[in-house]
Amino acid sequence: MTEENKIRVDLSEDRDLLLWREDFYLPIFEHALTEIGDLHGVRILEIGCGTGGTAVLLAKRGASVLGIDLLSFRLDDARKRTAEHGVAESVQFALMDAMQLAFDDNTFDLVISKSALIFTDHIRAARECYRVLKPEGQAIFIENMHNHPPLWLYRKLFVTYASNTHYFSMVDIEKIGENFDFMQHREFHLLAIGALIWQKLCPVSTLYQFTLKHLKSLDDCLLKWFPPLRRFCWITAMICDKR
Numbered sequence: 086m087t088e089e090n091k092i093r094v095d096l097s098e099d100r101d102l103l104l105w106r107e108d109f110y111l112p113i114f115e116h117a118l119t120e121i122g123d124l125h126g127v128r129i130l131e132i133g134c135g136t137g138g139t140a141v142l143l144a145k146r147g148a149s150v151l152g153i154d155l156l157s158f159r160l161d162d163a164r165k166r167t168a169e170h171g172v173a174e175s176v177q178f179a180l181m182d183a184m185q186l187a188f189d190d191n192t193f194d195l196v197i198s199k200s201a202l203i204f205t206d207h208i209r210a211a212r213e214c215y216r217v218l219k220p221e222g223q224a225i226f227i228e229n230m231h232n233h234p235p236l237w238l239y240r241k242l243f244v245t246y247a248s249n250t251h252y253f254s255m256v257d258i259e260k261i262g263e264n265f266d267f268m269q270h271r272e273f274h275l276l277a278i279g280a281l282i283w284q285k286l287c288p289v290s291t292l293y294q295f296t297l298k299h300l301k302s303l304d305d306c307l308l309k310w311f312p313p314l315r316r317f318c319w320i321t322a323m324i325c326d327k328r
């Protein structure tokens with residue numbers, strides 16, 4: 086799709102479906118779904134769907150979604166969420182491992198994951214995603230990165246499961262790309278995360294919003310003019326093509 090043909094996706098009405106740190110995930114989903122375009126009639130596989138927020142968001146935009154996860158209680162919550170939002174007919178769920186997908190080759194138009202590949206062997210999962218994608222299909226992987234300095238320290242000190250979690254470095258991102266025919270990736274949130282610290286210290290909504298807005302703008306400038314800083318971001322959005 087050419088830049089002129091892209092219609093900017095606005096997800097502000099569905100921001101609650103991002104379920105966690107919505108202020109930070111909203112611009113990432115808007116970027117990724119703007120790149121993908123119209124979702125009507127698109128058959129989507131969601132890897133590690135958790136409690137189904139993303140699946141509902143995609144179904145509300147006209148897609149049919151199959152969400153997989155390793156935890157059955159999460160899928161139960163996901164089914165409830167689809168019913169509450171009136172999209173149960175467009176969404177199915179299955180207990181399945183992302184590294185061993187029980188689908189034929191060339192089944193889906195789009196594969197998506199949010200904060201799920203970090204719990205897998207990236208390459209095994211990426212190969213499976215490539216296999217089940219139809220030719221001309223695309224995969225979106227929205228995943229946490231390894232080298233954001235304060236987050237790195239926070240995970241070391243406080244996140245008990247972090248040592249078993251494979252956060253993404255730039256090398257990992259490039260390796261994912263090697264398993265597809267084309268990949269673009271964009272990194273998000275370098276200093277903007279500082280707004281969360283400010284929010285904890287002084288929980289006044291207007292101050293938080295003000296700080297967040299200005300730190301996001303500063304991030305946009307820094308990442309545009311000093312691309313090597315992208316490796317220190319919090320989140321990456323990889324968009325991969327099967328030709």
Ligand SMILES: C[S@@+](CC[C@H](N)C(=O)[O-])C[C@H]1O[C@@H](n2cnc3c(N)ncnc32)[C@H](O)[C@@H]1O
Pocket residue numbers: 103104132133134135136137138139153154155156159181182183184198199200201204205
């Ligand atoms: C951090 S949660 C994210 C859930 C959801 N994507 C979201 O953003 O709300 C990660 C999810 O990935 C699932 N998961 C981890 N390893 C998996 C695997 N190998 N195959 C399928 N799902 C997996 C977990 O059970 C969990 O529900």
